[in-house]
Amino acid sequence: MPSRMTSPKADIRTINIDALKEGMFVVSITSQTGKTSIAQSGRITQSKQVTVLKNKGVKVVNVDWSRSVFAEQDSEQKSTEISSSSSKPKKRSGESEKQAAKKLFNEAKSLQTKYFKQLQQGEPIDIEPMEKAAEGLIDSLENQSNAMLCLAKIRAKDKYLMEHSLNVGMLLAYFGRSLGMNRTKQKQLLMGGMLHDIGKINTPDEILHKPGRLTDDEFVIMREHVVHSHNILKEQEGISKIMLEIASNHHERLDGLGYPNQLKGDELSAYTRMANIVDCYDALTADRVYKSGMPPTAAFRILLSGVGTQFDKALVEKFIRCMGVYPVGTLVKLKSGKLGVVVERNELKPLQPVIKQVFNTLTNTHTEVKLVDLSKYAHEEIESAVSARDYGISLDRYLSE
Incomplete structure (x- = not known):
């Protein structure tokens, strides 16, 4: 298993505005008829906040489930309300x-x-x-x-x-x-x-x-x-x-x-x-x-x-x-010369996804696989997307793990 260098991962879910409830942590708007923007992400604490968003034409939002807070006895019900499906599978790890x-x-x-x-x-x-x-x-x-x-x-x-x-x-x-x-x-x-x-x-x-x-x-x-x-x-x-x-x-x-x-x-x-x-x-x-x-x-x-x-x-x-600017599965080269495969998008900071670091172009060698959240490392920036073929890398092994 690759070593983890980040805090717990965000669990971003896209939901219709009608499913937005108190306790949900909104990170971005994905569909709207107006020009509303979220100055900063935050938790819905009052139902009237949802009403305000609806009145401004917001249709769909991204919610970070890992940062949302529900009453324990209601959490299962809230999770069910998100889906239009009548039979959702039980929550898995x-x-x-x-x-x-x-x-x-x-x-x-x-x-x-x-x-x-x-x-x-x-x-x-x-x-x-x-x-x-x-x-x-x-x-x-x-x-x-x-x-x-x-x-x-x-x-x-x-x-x-x-x-x-x-x-x-x-x-x-x-x-x-x-x-x-x-x-x-x-x-x-x-x-x-x-x-x-x-x-x-x-x-x-x-x-x-x-x-x-x-x-x-x-x-x-x-x-x-x-x-x-x-x-x-x-x-x-x-x-x-x-x-x-x-x-x-x-x-x-x-x-x-x-x-x-x-x-x-x-x-x-x-x-x-x-x-x-x-x-x-x-x-x-x-x-x-x-x-x-x-x-x-x-x-x-x-x-x-x-x-x-x-x-x-x-x-x-x-x-x-x-x-996303760098979709999941993209091989990117960092300014440090390291290569990584994008495995998770960052909704708030699209230029700083989570990657699996796999190769060092300075030494032309494969490295220990590490999960790196680029938003946590100011010194690591993406220089460009590159072709795996140019470095003799097979991405399949890293994408399937």
């Missing part, structure tokens, strides 16, 4: 929650593989198991978001299609929650992401896995996967409008130059615009057999370069804010 998150993640991957095989053989799928898996994943994204985002960064280069689809689903749900979308919408976003590329089961393997640039003719065939996805999913029971829309439109663009239907502007819903962003981001940051993924910060620059033509400007900015 941090370590057991991580193990539960890992189990859920692996079960979702297995389920997705099963669906792809069934559809490839022309068999219908039962959507109910996916709905249950989505419920569990959303719970974990709420209670163990850092652990889930770490798991999403662990990729097998030869399983890109399956893992890309699951990650797009999880990131869409995570993004939707940050925008204040309710649990039902989050679940549909997650399931839509998991199935958005299902049409690629009809794409020839030599094109799907080609280690290089596609020819014009091959690209025409590749683009057909969107139509295949639409045709496959519209015949399945339990596929919602949002899920079908994500699969059908995730390659459309604001300027009308996307495919397959050249939709543009107002013809693209918020869900489609979100899927465009998340699908591109995950594709850019994923390792594949023939190339390494780019650092998240580089992917953010590409997203920003496409605002107004390919992507919705406001949503790109909100996605970057949702993921």
Whole structure:
């Protein structure tokens, strides 16, 4: 186990304003209609404070559960009120929650593989198991978001299609929650992401896995996967409008130059615009057999370069804010020459996340793994995000611990 160099970790949870109660410690506003800002974080001590925030247009806030104080006899009830789900799992320790998150993640991957095989053989799928898996994943994204985002960064280069689809689903749900979308919408976003590329089961393997640039003719065939996805999913029971829309439109663009239907502007819903962003981001940051993924910060620059033509400007900015300046799983270089993997975001100080220190570039050696909360060490600052490939580092071992 890595040694810990910090005080107890914050337990940041995103909740709707209607769930905000006395005793909760608010750290930031994530969704609002006005321009209210919190000068400093603090605990809600009176119900009228919640009323003031509501009147100022606040919709969603981040609460530090570890610093919130409830009457002991009410703590279980308060925890239940946070969720729109009627059956929340019992509170687990941090370590057991991580193990539960890992189990859920692996079960979702297995389920997705099963669906792809069934559809490839022309068999219908039962959507109910996916709905249950989505419920569990959303719970974990709420209670163990850092652990889930770490798991999403662990990729097998030869399983890109399956893992890309699951990650797009999880990131869409995570993004939707940050925008204040309710649990039902989050679940549909997650399931839509998991199935958005299902049409690629009809794409020839030599094109799907080609280690290089596609020819014009091959690209025409590749683009057909969107139509295949639409045709496959519209015949399945339990596929919602949002899920079908994500699969059908995730390659459309604001300027009308996307495919397959050249939709543009107002013809693209918020869900489609979100899927465009998340699908591109995950594709850019994923390792594949023939190339390494780019650092998240580089992917953010590409997203920003496409605002107004390919992507919705406001949503790109909100996605970057949702993921953080240095998203979980980013390898960063400190000014001291040390390298660390971001394992936990800092909502209040986004430039000072918690990292696992793993490498020293001055001596070109791996170091003892240490958890370092950069907000506690003034002399340690991030210089830049770097590529693990440049230092011969495999991030998977550090992200899975």
